[in-house]
Amino acid sequence: MAAELRTLRALAVHLQGRRVGVLTRLAGDHQLFAFDEAYLEDPDRPTLSLSFKGPGGSLVTRPHTYVARVPPFFANLLPEGPLRRYLAKHAGVRPEREFFLLAALGGDLPGAVVVTPLDYDGGGAAPPEAAPDSTSDDASLPVLRFSLAGVQLKFSAIVEATGGLTIPAGGAGGSWIVKLPSVHFPAIPENEFVMLSLARAIGIDVPACRLVGVRDVEGLPADAARLPGKALAVRRFDRGAEGERIHMEDFAQVFGLFPDDKYERRSYANIAAVIRAEAGEEATDSFVRRLAFSVAIGNGDMHLKNWSLLYPDGRTATLSPAYDFVSTIPYIPGERLALSFGESRSLDGITKDQVRRFADTAHLPASPLWEIAAETAQRTVEAWRQLAERDCLPPDLRAAIERQIEAAAHGTRG
Ligand SMILES: Nc1ncnc2c1ncn2[C@@H]1O[C@H](COP(=O)(O)OP(=O)(O)O)[C@@H](O)[C@H]1O
Ligand SMILES: [Mg+2]
Numbered sequence: 001m002a003a004e005l006r007t008l009r010a011l012a013v014h015l016q017g018r019r020v021g022v023l024t025r026l027a028g029d030h031q032l033f034a035f036d037e038a039y040l041e042d043p044d045r046p047t048l049s050l051s052f053k054g055p056g057g058s059l060v061t062r063p064h065t066y067v068a069r070v071p072p073f074f075a076n077l078l079p080e081g082p083l084r085r086y087l088a089k090h091a092g093v094r095p096e097r098e099f100f101l102l103a104a105l106g107g108d109l110p111g112a113v114v115v116t117p118l119d120y121d122g123g124g125a126a127p128p129e130a131a132p133d134s135t136s137d138d139a140s141l142p143v144l145r146f147s148l149a150g151v152q153l154k155f156s157a158i159v160e161a162t163g164g165l166t167i168p169a170g171g172a173g174g175s176w177i178v179k180l181p182s183v184h185f186p187a188i189p190e191n192e193f194v195m196l197s198l199a200r201a202i203g204i205d206v207p208a209c210r211l212v213g214v215r216d217v218e219g220l221p222a223d224a225a226r227l228p229g230k231a232l233a234v235r236r237f238d239r240g241a242e243g244e245r246i247h248m249e250d251f252a253q254v255f256g257l258f259p260d261d262k263y264e265r266r267s268y269a270n271i272a273a274v275i276r277a278e279a280g281e282e283a284t285d286s287f288v289r290r291l292a293f294s295v296a297i298g299n300g301d302m303h304l305k306n307w308s309l310l311y312p313d314g315r316t317a318t319l320s321p322a323y324d325f326v327s328t329i330p331y332i333p334g335e336r337l338a339l340s341f342g343e344s345r346s347l348d349g350i351t352k353d354q355v356r357r358f359a360d361t362a363h364l365p366a367s368p369l370w371e372i373a374a375e376t377a378q379r380t381v382e383a384w385r386q387l388a389e390r391d392c393l394p395p396d397l398r399a400a401i402e403r404q405i406e407a408a409a410h411g412t413r414g
Contacts, residue, residue, distance in 0.1 A: 008103055010118040015247065016046050016314050022118065023070060025099050032063040033071050046314035048113070049073050049249050050278065051256035069258070070098040076253045076305065077109045078102065081151040090144035090171075090221070101147075108146035108156065108172035111238050112245035112311075142221050144171035149250065149259075149305055150324070152188070153180040153224060157217065157233065165212055165233055167219035175239040178217055179232045180224055185331045187394050189232035191401075194389050195297055195325040196234075201383040202376065204290055205321045208235040211392065237310060237321045247311040248320055251304040262303040267340040269361035271307055275319055276364060279309065283319040288369050290322050291341060292376035292412075298329030298347045298404035303338040330400035347404070349411020350377065370414070377412035381405055 011023040013033070021035040035052075039045050040059060051073060054060040069075060078101055079087055088095035091104040106115025146156050156174035157165045168174055182188045189211060196206045211230045214220070238248045251271050252262050268291055276284045287307075294302045301324065310320040329335040329347060336345040342358035344351075350373045359366035384390065384405050390398055 008100070008117050011099070011103055011106065011115050012118050013048075014114040014116070015048055016112050016245070017114075018046075020045075020048055023074060023099070023102070023115070026065070029068045030065040031067075031070055031099060032065045033074070034063045035059065035061055044315070046112075046247065047311055047317070048247075050254045050274065050309070050317065068096075070102060072256050072258050073249070073253050074098070074102055074115075075258050076149060076250060077111075077113060077115075078105070078147055078259075079149055079151070080259050083148070083151055083153055086153060087144055087147065090141050092143065105145055105147040110147065110149055111249060112247035112314075114245075142170075144221070146171040146173075148177060152182060153227075154178060155180075155217075155220065155224070156236070159233075165217045167217065167221075169219070173243070175236050175243055177234045177236055178212070178220075179234065180214065181227050181229045181231060183227070187229075187397055188326060189230050190392050190394070191330075191397065192232050192324070192326045194387070194393055194401075195299070195327055196322075197389040198297070198380065198383055198387055199290075199293055199322055199325055201387060202289075202293065202379045204293060205286065206325070207237050207321050207323065209233060234323065247314060248308050250306075250308045254309065255304065257304065259305060262305045263338055266304060267358075267361065269340075269342070269358045271304075271339075272358070272362040272364065275309075276362065278317040279319050284364065285368070285372055286319055288372045289376050292350060292373040293380060294325070295337070295341070295347055295350055295412075296377050296380040296405055296408045297325065297327045297401065298335060298408065299326055300328045300332065300335040300347060301326060301338050306338075327401045327404060329404050330397055346411075347408065349408045349413070350374075351412075352414045374412055374414070377409040381409045 009025050012019055013021045013023055019036055020039040021033055023033045025031050052060050075098055078098060084095050088101055093100045093104050102115050103117050148154050155167045155178045157167050157176045157178045158174045159176055160166055165178060179189060193209060193211050196209050200206050210233050212233050214227050214231050238246050240246055252259055254274055255266050257265060272284055272287055275287050306324045308320040309317040312318060335347060342354035344354045352370055355370045355373055356366045359369050
């Protein structure tokens, strides 16, 4: 790690081009985030995260300190697992050193947050060049300085005028995400492409997406370009038409939880209650439709980080378009829902009692939600039968998904 990075003590946090606070590393590797006074005093301040919202719309300003980690809001801006190890290696930082990882990747993060080393302040000034850290043995790796959340290998990409996809030098600046195939599970990009297409067919808001040969993506680092098969390209909803940043946060951030807790501590009813309070009734109906769709397709991975709020006006939460719809049940026998849904994690269908329990916990009226759930199960079966895109699935995977969709529709009964 470069000397100037190693001695770094403070990071400036910017939102929509203005500084909102400072993330500081104190003695004993205690780390804390504090808002700037000017931000706190601004009645029209942009929203950083609902997790900082106190009673009556005030901001919670008493900072917590975290040992050897950045606070949860910031930890959730960084990737997890293999993707974190990959990007850390390419940025020359140890993966567990979140503060330095943020310093290195902070110029291109999810949403509209920009993090810069304080000495290099100025909203957009380049972070210092970091030499490979002492544990990295490959100095020939291209340096990458962008962050996306999640586990699966992925890159930010630009769509060229010709329609081709290019990973920009350094990895930063694209308006599309290219999700590479998994080495563990076959045809995940095809699966996700078909599930997003199916979701669109029943009226769920999903970003534009398409399949692309890994070999046809320009500028991939050599180790990623070697993967066989197809990748999924998805239009980023946290980047506008001119590439401008649109703020977003996922539900691990909303609840102030670390990424490791994404399968714990909260239920779908807790998410629904926040959506109802912050984004309104239509958004809540959309959430329930997506949840019912997840059961229909056998998607057991809709954890807290696979639901997000988007802030198109910088202040007001809306439900983001849907993402990461994968039928996981064909790969994982006995698969269950990622979070509790009316005290059930079953993917066999949805019951009226289950919806009643869910609605009670979220303080919502149950019967309209039950109608949405039942209608979604039926519409998913019908749309599946007519879906042209399903032909790009391998036959065994297609048959397994079909069995799930039909069984879940059968199991969704009053
Ligand atoms: N279309 C999109 N626009 C903006 N951000 C997205 C989009 N799709 C996913 N993301 C963000 O990227 C993260 C990782 O993407 P995801 O599809 O969930 O990949 P993974 O399969 O690795 O979990 C998500 O948690 C979300 O923050
Ligand atoms: Mg995900």
